[in-house]
Amino acid sequence: MIVLAGLGNPGGVYEDTRHNVGFRVVDAVRRHYGLPGWTGKFKGLASKGKIEGVDVVLLQPQTFMNLSGGSVQAAAAFYKVEPKDILVVHDELDLELGQLRWKIGGGDAGHNGLKSITQTLGTADYQRLRFGIGRPVHKAQVHDYVLHAFGAEEVPVVEKRIGQIVTALPEIVAEPKAALAKLGGVA
Numbered sequence: 001m002i003v004l005a006g007l008g009n010p011g012g013v014y015e016d017t018r019h020n021v022g023f024r025v026v027d028a029v030r031r032h033y034g035l036p037g038w039t040g041k042f043k044g045l046a047s048k049g050k051i052e053g054v055d056v057v058l059l060q061p062q063t064f065m066n067l068s069g070g071s072v073q074a075a076a077a078f079y080k081v082e083p084k085d086i087l088v089v090h091d092e093l094d095l096e097l098g099q100l101r102w103k104i105g106g107g108d109a110g111h112n113g114l115k116s117i118t119q120t121l122g123t124a125d126y127q128r129l130r131f132g133i134g135r136p137v138h139k140a141q142v143h144d145y146v147l148h149a150f151g152a153e154e155v156p157v158v159e160k161r162i163g164q165i166v167t168a169l170p171e172i173v174a175e176p177k178a179a180l181a182k183l184g185g186v187a
Contacts (some may be wrong), residue, residue, distance in 0.1 A: 001055040001132045002173060004029065005072050007113040007126060010062040017145040018133040019065060022089040023115075025131065025162055026058045033163050040098075042074040045113040046154040055078040057081075061113075069120025076121070086126040087173070088117060089165075091146060095132025098157045099163070101175040103128050127176070131161065 005070060006026030007019075014020050030038070035049035044061040057079055061071030077088055084104070090113055095101060105125045108114035118124045136145035150158050163181050165172070169178035 001079055001081055001085065003057045003059055003072065003075050003079065003086045004169075005059040005061065005068070005075070005086065005088045007065060007068055007088060008060065008138065009181050010060075013135055014147065016149040017147050018150060020093050021091045021131045021133060021158065021162075023060050024158075025165055026060055028162050028166045030058050033169075042071050042078065044071040044075070046075060051173075054170070054173060065116075065150075066112040067116055067146045069116035069118070072117050073120040083121050083123050083126040086121075087129060088114070088126060089131060090114065091133045092130035093133060093135050093142065093146070095130060095134070097132055097134045097154055098161045099132035100161065100180055101130040101132075102172070102180050103130070104123075129165070129172070129176075131165075154175045 002041050004026055006022030008014065008023030009019060021134065030047050032047065033051045035047045038045035043063050044059050047058040049056060056159070057075055059071060061068040063071050072086060090111060092101070094109060099142055104127050108118060114128070117126065135147070136142060166177050168183060
């Protein structure tokens with residue numbers, strides 16, 4: 001079993017923001033693979049089902065980004081999932097728009113959602129699928145940048161990448177390095 005947690009902030013005001021790309025990915029996964037509708041569980045929204053024979057729990061923490069760890073830890077504890085079987089999808093400022101990177105462990109690069117998950121799990125040894133959103137021109141604008149919607153010219157890139165992740169998900173779960181290499185990402 002894996003827990004696939006997409007990071008974001010709850011509420012309509014944040015729905016289309018750069019910070020919510022993780023929510024968008026797991027919601028697209030749920031729809032594409034016909035998993036059940038969202039239910040309120042684990043301080044978040046959860047959906048459990050099978051994707052090509054693998055038990056999967058999709059999770060959208062509803063605790064706001066900075067407290068995502070409580071939700072991820074609650075789901076992992078309930079299903080007895082080890083950190084290595086948790087895959088967190090999140091926005092990444094240090095990658096150009098649409099670039100993908102996979103890694104396990106490492107630092108949080110200032111991402112408060114990852115910081116919360118690492119603190120709550122007591123380890124950084126969980127998988128991350130980093131979805132590039134690019135950086136604002138001025139460093140001081142990061143907070144506003146991540147909390148604003150993608151521009152009209154960015155939306156097609158984001159939607160295409162989300163679609164590619166969704167269709168490649170079984171491969172990403174089984175062999176992340178090979179799957180991302182096919183998508184032009186780096187593991």
